[in-house]
Amino acid sequence: MAGLELLSDQGYRVDGRRAGELRKIQARMGVFAQADGSAYIEQGNTKALAVVYGPHEIRGSRSRALPDRALVNCQYSSATFSTGERKRRPHGDRKSCEMGLQLRQTFEAAILTQLHPRSQIDIYVQPLRGVVSLQVLQADGGTYAACVNAATLAVLDAGIPMRDFVCACSAGFVDGTALADLSHVEEAAGGPQLALALLPASGQIALLEMDARLHEDHLEWVLEAAAQAARDVHTLLDRVVRQHVHEASILLGD
Amino acid sequence: MPLIKGMLIERPSFRSYFHSCGVFLSVPNVDLPPLCSSRFRSGPPGEEAQVASQFIADVIENSQIIQKEDLCISSGKLAWVLYCDLICLDYDGNILDACTFALLAALKNVQLPEVSINEETSLAEVNLKKKSFLNIRTHPVATSFAVFDDTLLIVDPTGEEERLATGTLTVVMDEEGRLSCLHKPGGSGLTGAKLQDCMSRAVTRHKEVKTLMDEVIKSMKPK
Numbered sequence: 001m002a003g004l005e006l007l008s009d010q011g012y013r014v015d016g017r018r019a020g021e022l023r024k025i026q027a028r029m030g031v032f033a034q035a036d037g038s039a040y041i042e043q044g045n046t047k048a049l050a051v052v053y054g055p056h057e058i059r060g061s062r063s064r065a066l067p068d069r070a071l072v073n074c075q076y077s078s079a080t081f082s083t084g085e086r087k088r089r090p091h092g093d094r095k096s097c098e099m100g101l102q103l104r105q106t107f108e109a110a111i112l113t114q115l116h117p118r119s120q121i122d123i124y125v126q127p128l129r130g131v132v133s134l135q136v137l138q139a140d141g142g143t144y145a146a147c148v149n150a151a152t153l154a155v156l157d158a159g160i161p162m163r164d165f166v167c168a169c170s171a172g173f174v175d176g177t178a179l180a181d182l183s184h185v186e187e188a189a190g191g192p193q194l195a196l197a198l199l200p201a202s203g204q205i206a207l208l209e210m211d212a213r214l215h216e217d218h219l220e221w222v223l224e225a226a227a228q229a230a231r232d233v234h235t236l237l238d239r240v241v242r243q244h245v246h247e248a249s250i251l252l253g254d
Numbered sequence: 255m256p257l258i259k260g261m262l263i264e265r266p267s268f269r270s271y272f273h274s275c276g277v278f279l280s281v282p283n284v285d286l287p288p289l290c291s292s293r294f295r296s297g298p299p300g301e302e303a304q305v306a307s308q309f310i311a312d313v314i315e316n317s318q319i320i321q322k323e324d325l326c327i328s329s330g331k332l333a334w335v336l337y338c339d340l341i342c343l344d345y346d347g348n349i350l351d352a353c354t355f356a357l358l359a360a361l362k363n364v365q366l367p368e369v370s371i372n373e374e375t376s377l378a379e380v381n382l383k384k385k386s387f388l389n390i391r392t393h394p395v396a397t398s399f400a401v402f403d404d405t406l407l408i409v410d411p412t413g414e415e416e417r418l419a420t421g422t423l424t425v426v427m428d429e430e431g432r433l434s435c436l437h438k439p440g441g442s443g444l445t446g447a448k449l450q451d452c453m454s455r456a457v458t459r460h461k462e463v464k465t466l467m468d469e470v471i472k473s474m475k476p477k
Contacts, residue, residue, distance in 0.1 A: 032344040034291045034413075049343065051289040059295070075296060077287060124289035126341075 037158025050150035052158040054121035069113035074103040164199040167233040171226035178225035196226040200234040282310040282338040291345035317394040317434035347413035354396035392428040397456040425456040
């Protein structure tokens with residue numbers, strides 16, 4: 001975008017954040033009664049809902065059942081109103097399928113599927129993006145990251161055992177500096193973007209995806225910025241989980 | 255006071271289209287995704303979602319919440335189309351009541367920008383700075399009942415109660431006691447007297463719901 005300075009000389013970004021600073025995150029677990037596990041997260045203006053059903057018996061063809069582990073089924077559906085133009089087909093389009101697949105691959109790495117053979121775990125994610133104005137309906141960036149974080153909380157709420165939290169964050173590279181947690185404006189500017197899903201305790205990367213060209217020398221910085229941001233997200237999510245458990249135990253009268 | 259069960263998020267979006275006034279000016283769509291309950295599968299909208307969508311369309315049409323003339327920008331040329339998307343997030347029975355309530359609340363929240371037709375270019379010019387609320391003429395509120403074996407009637411059934419019920423009844427009434435819609439899809443029979451009881455309960459419900467909604471709208475921060 002002409003004339004838009006993504007990083008000022010003093011090191012401030014468009015929304016006033018520093019290079020490595022995350023947007024404000026608010027999360028709640030156990031928001032729905034019907035689902036086995038559910039969570040709602042807000043990262044800046046990006047909002048995501050995740051709902052988990054399972055582990056339960058395989059729906060549909062029994063032949064899909066895996067004898068030694070659970071089948072993880074992820075579905076990503078953006079609401080018809082969450083993007084600029086009203087979408088006629090919220091499911092089944094390429095982007096939704098791709099996101100669903102990425103989420104499935106991410107969570108297959110984290111969930112201890114060996115504990116539930118021949119069963120199915122459903123994860124449904126629905127992002128609800130904030131609307132800034134009528135003309136330019138901006139979706140605030142970081143949809144994938146918000147979805148993964150929401151899904152982690154939902155899986156934990158459902159009591160499904162996981163190897164570790166899965167914390168995700170995006171990162172970019174502007175003017176020689178790595179930026180963490182890109183907003184929509186920064187994503188739309190067209191620079192390199194990296195999405196990272198991390199298992200914080202072991203430091204293992206569950207998913208890494210990058211668009212646009214980036215010099216290999218810079219990769220390390222961007223990766224480190226994303227990893228650090230993911231660890232910050234982990235601290236936050238950990239606190240949310242502990243708070244939720246604390247509240248639940250009060251209700252049970254312990 | 256009976257609670258509205260099942261949470262809904264709705265956001266009518268609007269586009270202006272070149273077509274003559276009076277054709278499909280509001281398009282409601284109810285979505286019951288698999289995330290709201292394990293009884294729904296993913297794929298094209300099931301029976302329940304389609305019935306609910308049609309019910310909402312009937313409510314809008316019959317109760318005349320909005321007049322078609324209010325959506326007209328320039329007669330014969332330009333009109334607003336309201337897309338009402340209702341997505342169920344948590345299904346615990348009584349979807350029709352919740353849908354109607356959400357629809358009404360969302361419509362009260364809608365702000366349309368001013369559109370003028372430039373005479374020289376005959377193109378529409380949208381003025382985003384000047385927005386006005388929709389003119390809501392009536393406030394229909396739905397009250398649903400579950401019928402058990404012709405004798406027992408319970409208002410605002412939960413998911414479990416709905417599953418066990420032998421019939422359901424939904425009454426849509428507006429603030430002047432006018433009936434917009436009466437929906438009784440088969441099921442066990444109901445005497446006339448029982449029906450009258452339902453009507454009076456619907457009137458009371460209308461008052462309760464309207465008070466709640468007015469409170470909420472007043473407490474909302476203006477954008």
